[in-house]
Amino acid sequence: MTGLHRRPIVSVIGDSRLAEDDIRLALARRTGPLLVDHGYVVMTGGMGGVMHAALEGGHESANWSVGCCIGLIPGTDPDNSDVSKAADIVIPTGLDHARNLVVAQSDAVIAIGGGAGTLSEMAYAWIQRRLIIALRCEGWSDRLADERIDKRLRYPEVNDDRVYGADTAEEAVALAQELGPLYRRRHRSIAG
DSSP states (O other): OOSOOOOOEEEEEEOSOOOTTOHHHHHHHHHHHHHHHTTOEEEEOSSSTHHHHHHHHHTTSTTOOTTSEEEEESSSOTTOTTSOTTOSEEEEOOOGGGHHHHHTTSSEEEEESOOHHHHHHHHHHHHTTOEEEEESSTTHHHHHTTOOSSSOOSOTTSTTOSOEEESSHHHHHHHHHHHGGGOOOOOOOTTO
């Protein structure tokens, strides 16, 4: 088929449970529509908190269409009350925490806060050579912003490869646009 174009997928990861007035929810709600505005599909772990806010925000884009907001849930029941109702597509993985590896398989990852689950997704994304952008807000995203997760040489041609820090949703999406083309290599195996 000619003329088809795969829309790049950006995973938005972070805390699953936050108070409604938490700044991390506002950051996620702003990140979702910006991603869709710029031609990305938003993927999350499909649950509450940052995940729901990013998916909900994606629907606010004038460019939203069905399929722009994907939830990869850890369980097997897409109708579970904990699953975000803002996901256009819900993919039940049945993998529990192991689904974090699948979430990290997107073209880029934007972390907003987060605890141990977010940390695992960031580590998987690092291993898988994905572009990682971390918003400077409470949680693992702040702790890893502008740092290297380990000393491995992921992209010899990318000077100062790291988890890129951002202060705003606008800055995070701009980094995804600017740096995304540099991060196209895919992990082949542990040996290579």
